[in-house]
Amino acid sequence: MYPFLLALHSLTRWLVLISLIISLIVAYRGWLLKKVFTKSVNVLRIITATISHIQLTFGLWLYFISPIVHYFLANFKTAVHEREIRFFGMEHVTIMLTAITVISIGSAKAKRKTTGQEKFKTMAIWFTIGLLLILTSIPWSFSPLVNRPSFRAF
Ligand code: HEM
Numbered sequence: 017m018y019p020f021l022l023a024l025h026s027l028t029r030w031l032v033l034i035s036l037i038i039s040l041i042v043a044y045r046g047w048l049l050k051k052v053f054t055k056s057v058n059v060l061r062i063i064t065a066t067i068s069h070i071q072l073t074f075g076l077w078l079y080f081i082s083p084i085v086h087y088f089l090a091n092f093k094t095a096v097h098e099r100e101i102r103f104f105g106m107e108h109v110t111i112m113l114t115a116i117t118v119i120s121i122g123s124a125k126a127k128r129k130t131t132g133q134e135k136f137k138t139m140a141i142w143f144t145i146g147l148l149l150i151l152t153s154i155p156w157s158f159s160p161l162v163n164r165p166s167f168r169a170f
Pocket residue numbers: 022023025026028029032068071072074075076078079082083084085104108109112113115116150154155164165168
């Protein structure tokens with residue numbers, strides 16, 4: 017189960033990123049060019065928030081079965097000084113939970129706004145913050161500190 021979930025969590029990262037980037041392009045264009053907030057934009061908002069929630073579910077599940085996290089929790093005092101262990105045991109989870117909370121709040125706020133302009137603006141601002149947080153906490157394959165493959169075989 018662990019290798020499968022790890023590969024799934026790794027793959028879903030791309031869906032999270034793609035959906036956020038598309039949403040942001042649509043939101044900024046809509047806000048700056050004063051476009052109409054159509055039903056399909058609303059569906060895009062919902063899909064983007066849902067994909068991030070799916071990734072949250074995979075991440076939480078992974079947190080409970082990951083040997084790295086087990087080691088972190090069982091040996092907190094020493095493990096907190098080990099870069100990679102601390103990253104997955106603490107930093108990644110905290111920042112990603114914050115990012116997904118920001119995306120959820122932004123999506124809910126956009127839903128409640130009354131004009132299309134306000135909806136686009138709310139989506140643009142909150143999703144940008146969420147995306148930036150996510151970008152800082154992905155263990156990119158090119159990261160010098162903690163890195164993981166861009167794609168992992170199932
Ligand atoms: C948008 C949100 C998230 C993204 C884009 C993301 C992305 C990633 C990526 C790319 C990896 C490396 C996978 C690999 O080794 O191939 C990873 C590992 C991991 N993620 Fe996330 N993650 C997110 C949210 C979360 C959340 C919310 C949790 C926990 C609550 C979590 C827990 C973990 C754990 C425990 C690992 C490493 C497990 C291990 O190597 O044993 N992730 N994540």
